[in-house]
Amino acid sequence: xKAIARALLRxxxxxYPKPQLEIxxxxxxxxxxxxxxxxxxxxxxxxxxxLELKGASMTKNILSISSVVILAILASWLYAQHQLYLxxxxxxxxVIVAALSQPKSAFWCALxxxxxLPVTHLTQAYVFSSNMFHELRAxxxxxxxxxxxxxxxxxxxPTYLTLSSINSTSKFQVTGAFNSGKQNIAxxxxxxxxxxxxxxxxLDKSLILFExxxxxxxxFGLPTAFLLAAxxxxxxxxxxxxxxxxx
Amino acid sequence: xxxxxxxxxxxxxxxxxLLEQPQTWQHGYELSKRTNLKSGTLYPILARLEASGFLxxxxxxxxxxxxxxxxxxxxxxxxxxxxxxxxxxxxxxxxKTSQA
Numbered sequence: 313x314k315a316i317a318r319a320l321l322r323x324x325x326x327x328y329p330k331p332q333l334e335i336x337x338x339x340x341x342x343x344x345x346x347x348x349x350x351x352x353x354x355x356x357x358x359x360x361x362x363l364e365l366k367g368a369s370m371t372k373n374i375l376s377i378s379s380v381v382i383l384a385i386l387a388s389w390l391y392a393q394h395q396l397y398l399x400x401x402x403x404x405x406x407v408i409v410a411a412l413s414q415p416k417s418a419f420w421c422a423l424x425x426x427x428x429l430p431v432t433h434l435t436q437a438y439v440f441s442s443n444m445f446h447e448l449r450a451x452x453x454x455x456x457x458x459x460x461x462x463x464x465x466x467x468x469x470p471t472y473l474t475l476s477s478i479n480s481t482s483k484f485q486v487t488g489a490f491n492s493g494k495q496n497i498a499x500x501x502x503x504x505x506x507x508x509x510x511x512x513x514x515l516d517k518s519l520i521l522f523e524x525x526x527x528x529x530x531x532f533g534l535p536t537a538f539l540l541a542a543x544x545x546x547x548x549x550x551x552x553x554x555x556x557x558x559x
Numbered sequence: 560x561x562x563x564x565x566x567x568x569x570x571x572x573x574x575x576x577l578l579e580q581p582q583t584w585q586h587g588y589e590l591s592k593r594t595n596l597k598s599g600t601l602y603p604i605l606a607r608l609e610a611s612g613f614l615x616x617x618x619x620x621x622x623x624x625x626x627x628x629x630x631x632x633x634x635x636x637x638x639x640x641x642x643x644x645x646x647x648x649x650x651x652x653x654x655k656t657s658q659a
Contacts, residue, residue: 339602345588353597354588357598358602
């Protein structure tokens with residue numbers, strides 16, 4: 313534990329501004345007097361000191377990060393509503409405002425975004441796919457579904473079908489109600505053709521988008537997040553005298 | 560530009576502790592224990608006080624061989640005066656309370 317604490321503190325002290333470097337080294341030598349969790353807590357104090365030196369107190373940082381989280385939730389909701397550009401617009405606007413009003417903590421905001429955005433996109437990929445499913449259902453709802461269930465050949469007229477989950481191997485688990493009287497039946501289909509039993513020419517090509525949608529969106533999300541982080545850094549260096557990287 | 564030392568309860572606590580032995584060099588860990596402040600609170604205060612000229616620091620050779628030198632702090636004359644100014648009203652209040 314002490315070795316970890318020493319390594320952490322030594323690392324962060326390297327980033328202290330020159331006038332406070334000596335006091336940081338003093339903090340490091342005091343670590344030799346401590347053991348276990350006490351040493352680790354002492355080392356975390358070094359991080360708090362660093363934040364204090366950068367003019368961003370823990371409270372301010374927590375507030376900034378909370379704002380970004382709220383912003384990300386709002387953007388995610390808009391994204392789920394297929395308002396992609398509005399969603400990105402809100403995130404960019406949020407970062408610009410953060411950079412202008414609180415330049416020192418904007419750096420942390422951007423880093424938070426860089427973590428949140430890919431996760432958000434991965435999560436939203438499922439919502440997005442689900443929404444697409446509903447759209448397709450409206451367009452190509454079949455009159456009857458022919459399938460084999462428990463070795464029994466049956467014809468069903470779906471009254472509704474709800475997509476429960478999608479996984480990366482294109483298996484669709486569907487819960488629905490049918491005219492046979494079976495309620496909340498859970499079925500697993502290997503591909504959309506099996507689900508609808510419709511003619512291939514009626515199959516909307518956008519159905520293929522179901523496959524690997526999370527991967528595609530993650531590939532989109534990561535560059536977006538880093539772009540936002542870069543934008544924040546640029547704005548910070550543009551509107552403040554010192555560069556955020558010159559720690 | 561160094562920040563002016565504020566008179567937060569934590570800063571007053573550090574100044575009072577240092578004032579108990581104004582001529583003695585005191586280590587960070589000892590100060591942390593005596594003031595009951597975490598390192599993340601104590602060190603920014605020490606840094607501000609030093610930048611304001613109320614505190615001086617030095618590296619002391621270890622008493623036990625093989626250990627690294629330790630950073631120690633004590634009040635300057637300005638720091639002592641400042642600490643006295645801050646603590647005087649409290650001392651007076653304490654005195655009045657005890658007399659009553």
